[in-house]
Amino acid sequence: MRSLAFAHPEPQRPRSRIWPVFIPFAGCPGRCVFCAQHIQTGCAQTGLDRVLETVEADLTRAHELGRGPYELAFFGGTFTALPEGYPERFLALSDTFRKLGLITKTRCSTRPDRVTIPMLKELGARGLHMVELGVQSFDTTALDVSGRGYTADQVHRACDAVRAAGMELGIQLMPGLPGDHDDVFRQDVRETCAIGPDNTRLYPCLVLRGTELEQWWREGRYAPWDLERTRIELTCGVGELWAAGVPVIRMGVAPEEKLQPEIVAGPWHPALGQSVRARVLLEHVKARIAELGRAPRRLEVPFRHSGEIFGHARELVDEYARIGLDRESIRMVDRKRFSLC
Incomplete structure (x- = not known):
């Protein structure tokens, strides 16, 4: 009986533990219509000197306890537009702990209209390894309606600048922005695939209080x-990104304790990423069944993916049954690859 072995569709990437540092609104030239960083990050706006002190104390404690290593990441503001001297101070602090072995790399998030090649080269020389651009969309209409203040051309120039500075590139997209119209997100995905960043994050637009x-x-x-639309669109988008070799390292905002009461509308779910990943895997299995050329009799799943195969709360059990794979014909195995027979 012919069988077909195949890998999980997600691109392989080095695993690292992230130490996030949140600097809500810091360096931002204005406030976008959707933005409530203090809610999204779970951190109140704090003076940068205080942030520096807190990070230094926390990293010192982690080093004393023998923890790590970590990748230090600055999120929630516009890192490259912080007041003069602060990016350098944060990177100097990171470098101190890199020399101690606690920190391996440093990344930041910033706006596409707040980067230049000379600036990024200088920050790279001080230890910045990756820049995640809060692109949100490549559609100029959606960007304009959302108050982002830059154009699609500026986004492309910013991506080129990060690459030209010798840094890793991340792209953050926000499906469902104000000004959204048919095919915007799918075109955003196509543009992202063409650029080929080192990773991407997908944050469906939520309506937050205030x-x-x-x-x-x-x-x-x-x-x-x-x-439901969010799941469908993200399933298509993630499938395309994975096929292009682009890892998706986040889908939806993290379930912070104070977040949910502040969401007044929008597609938030605590297991959105798990649900979408499982659906992309299901589509991958369907494609492999088509290659097999007949109805499947059994699907063998590596143990490491046992919690993913049926999705959140086993939501895909019936979907697998419809393609000829009921629960009895799906079994977990101690191997790295899937197998259909």
């Missing part, structure tokens, strides 16, 4: 994606 977007939603001027 934002301008909340007012638009209440006035009927904005309608967020529902959860």
